[in-house]
Amino acid sequence: MEQNKIPQATAKRLPLYYRFLNNLYQQGKKRVSSKELSEAVKVDSATIRRDFSYFGALGKKGYGYNVEYLLGFFRSTLDQHEITEVALIGVGNLGTAFLKYSFLKNNNIRITKAFDKDPNKVGTEVEGVPIYSIDEMDKHLGHIRVAILAIPASEADAVTDILVKHGIIGILNFTPARITVPKHVRVHHIDFAVELQALVYFLKHYPLEKDE
Amino acid sequence: MEQNKIPQATAKRLPLYYRFLNNLYQQGKKRVSSKELSEAVKVDSATIRRDFSYFGALGKKGYGYNVEYLLGFFRSTLDQHEITEVALIGVGNLGTAFLKYSFLKNNNIRITKAFDKDPNKVGTEVEGVPIYSIDEMDKHLGHIRVAILAIPASEADAVTDILVKHGIIGILNFTPARITVPKHVRVHHIDFAVELQALVYFLKHYPLEKDE
């Protein structure tokens, strides 16, 4: 809510930086240069320096960045000190994979509740996460504001309306549908089929670079 | 390989346009305007017209676009007339979900072979797709050039080397690792954890727009 000055492109890379800094810290590394980090995350080193610079002077000339300090900085920037709870909507093939995957490891986002409409699933648990009926969202959603949508595309718009009505303001949408939401709701799409088709298109239409 | 003139941002939207045109066609719609399409795919109408214009004059002033014609055009542009086979590497939680999901419906990309290292999985089938040993890739990969990577992050680099050695030139990487590949290989990342964290970050740091 504070500094709206950070470019979106930068904001999207922050979690990535955070993850790799964590790796480095675990490996006991004390310092890192933008060049080294660049090789690890595959982002140009000038871009990394520019990204970091939006938050002030985090490094030291001739030295690089102190891993522990930088990690701590990003931890608070990304609010990693507090746990963010999210809801999973649709416990099918994909949803079940999410629940079985410890999403977190290095981050503080947890799926703590799931919702489905299948009466055979409602009332059960997967990996300790309870599955509630989508019709009883008012009873169970609580303070959760972010939802992962993994239901059939045909249901996407109707279910989105329910989510919005219950106060959801962020949706990670795995369905191929492009859902309609009020302006105060933010939607990010992850669309496997589109990604795969785009990859194939690029391979066929863009010249491959030669190896060195 | 031909027209390198199409901007990457445009290329990434093509599969999306294709999908929605297919929907419209199925619904029996004969024509569509950039404005209508814009509302469906949530892309600004001027952007859509600009995107289309890279391929020539596909529409008619005062009329819009002929759905059937446009669909046919994109079908050939996206090579939807021929089937592209891809390999799945790693038949775990996520990989299994992919196999159970008919990826295709409206597109001509098929997962036809899977590879894993687990001896209990090798030799079995999921949804008709045979699972081979990763150590016997030379015997089974055939002409496949694109792979979906869904193995643990720790294995990503080693397995990528194997893939590249066997002629893979496109990888859709679902692991959190940023893999290193020769220049002639194209990698697209789908990183759930990063997407989710970025979504949460945006919600906290960017002012929400008021609804109209």
Place this chain on the structure above:
DNA sequence: CTTAAATTGTGAAAAATATCACGACTTTAT
């Protein structure tokens, strides 16, 4: 202490992407 090597932070330039806005043409209605 002096010098060479490393590395940041950033102004400036370049590249990529998105949007505005309007002339030209088509369709539809009367």
Place this chain on the structure above:
DNA sequence: ATAAAGTCGTGATATTTTTCACAATTTAAG
């Protein structure tokens, strides 16, 4: 026929993102 409404394609402009390139500074070595 004529007028009104709708819509494309695109030059121009705005915005966003990336990259270059170097002065300033720190570290490391002799």
